[in-house]
Amino acid sequence: MWSEVKNVLSRMMSSLAFETWIEGTTATMEDDKVIIHCTNPLQKNWIQALYMPHIEQAIEKVYRKRMIIQLEAPHELSDEQFMRMWNYMIALEKQTWNLEARVTKVERQMEEIKKEVAQLQERTDFLERLLSAEEQPVSKTYIH
Template sequence: MWSEVKQVLSRMMSSLAFETWIEGTTATMEEHTITIHCTNPMQKSWIETLYMSYIEQAIEKVCGKRMAVKLEAPHELSNEQFMRMWNYMITLEKQTWHLEARVTKVERQMEEIEKEVAQLRERTDFLERLLATDEQPIQKTYIH
């Protein structure tokens, strides 16, 4: 069941966020509770803060009902370690969002270029057909 939830999550999140925070998790399920086993406390905190609503939506989609979600991690970090890692991860997330926006912009530009190339091909094809006809050339008359 958790693998199905992860598949749904992979479509809801950026690929980098999914691979970084969700892909390495495992989960166990009791009657009305799903426990997600994180690999470290930073992962647990990050998921809890940023991705819990996505997880709840994906679980409801897969299971057909809302379930309680618990997160577990093997050991804890000091507050200073946590804050350093947290700030670093926020910086990485912002960079990821910025890069994804740039990629989207380039994709749009490529689509426009592809449209222009298609138009040029149509014009070229038309001219080639026109030149390939056996008709007599048009006589031009010049008036002086």
């Protein structure tokens, strides 16, 4: 059933977020409780902080009832460790957004350049046709 929940989550989240934070999890069910097994404390804390509403919705959709959700991870982080990791991840995410914006801008510029190159090619072809037409021998007809 957890694979069904993950399938629902994969449609609710960006593919990058899903692959990074959810895909590697497993889960077990005890009565009305779903225990999600995270691979590390950072994953657990990140899911807890950002994705619990999505998980609650997905579980309710699959199981057709509200369930208690518990996250587990080996080697828990201290609050200080978690905050350092959180700040680091936020900084990385901002850098990623900036890079994506720059890539998008460059892609738009490349499209404009392609259009300009196509226009120049059309003009070049036209001029070449004109020049080749002028080089054709002109037949003259003389009337006597």
